[in-house]
């Protein structure tokens with residue numbers, strides 16, 4: 001069944017992703033750039049409806065005009081890098097929409113360990129005919145094209161240091177929820193900006209939605225690519241926190257530091273860049289503290305700061321399920337409606 005016009009309005013590039021007539025190259029959701037601003041707002045509105053309905057009734061199927069469409073449908077997950085939040089929230093989102101989820105996330109039990117390439121692994125998974133696949137890849141030079149080449153609809157669950165589009169969507173949704181808008185917000189990234197796909201995707205999306213971006217990071221973690229040219233930076237957290245309405249701490253991505261001279265020890269990082277009570281004193285009362293997770297407690301954020309009422313890290317995680325349900329509904333041609 002083809003999606004209705006209303007659903008099509010929400011699909012990347014305004015086209016029905018579920019349509020077999022659609023060129024395969026349009027079936028992969030890799031960047032929030034594929035959505036217009038009005039599509040993003042509609043996606044947020046569906047997420048808000050799902051959240052409201054779930055909080056009221058513990059279910060979301062009431063929000064779906066055509067929930068039967070999900071019966072016997074299959075969500076496949078292939079994660080070539082570790083994940084807790086992204087993988088589980090996509091599984092949770094799929095389950096709440098009525099899908100069955102199958103995951104391949106341990107190379108030791110997959111034929112990857114026998115020498116099959118990730119490209120062929122994904123082609124084979126696609127050939128089994130899942131209704132939707134979520135894929136996380138490391139920094140393969142051709143990762144985006146590998147995703148576009150999978151013969152079924154695909155959502156990126158993050159690619160190496162490059163992009164993590166659904167994280168950016170859930171972060172923007174959370175900012176809008178707690179701050180009332182994204183436009184005009186002052187978002188400060190703290191920590192390992194250089195290696196963060198989350199920061200890259202957020203920069204793209206939040207800029208488009210009208211937020212102002214800045215960062216505070218040790219020299220070795222400052223972004224180098226063109227995309228970050230001209231972005232404001234602060235030398236110390238106090239100055240940055242006084243400026244920001246939203247602070248987003250980032251994980252120190254140790255697994256990506258093999259070829260990097262960090263120039264400071266973990267103790268030195270903690271001393272200068274850990275977010276604790278002394279830094280939060282400089283954040284306005286209605287400001288918020290975010291982190292995409294996993295949080296390295298005591299080094300990136302103190303226990304005290306994690307317990308501050310302005311810390312919305314677990315709200316990001318909850319919202320991630322609803323935002324991903326919303327995106328999946330769009331890609332699967334489900335109609336979301338308020339009751």
Ligand code: CP
Nearest residue numbers: 083084085086292293
């Ligand atoms: N935010 C995020 O991507 O977390 P995971 O790596 O646990 O999925």
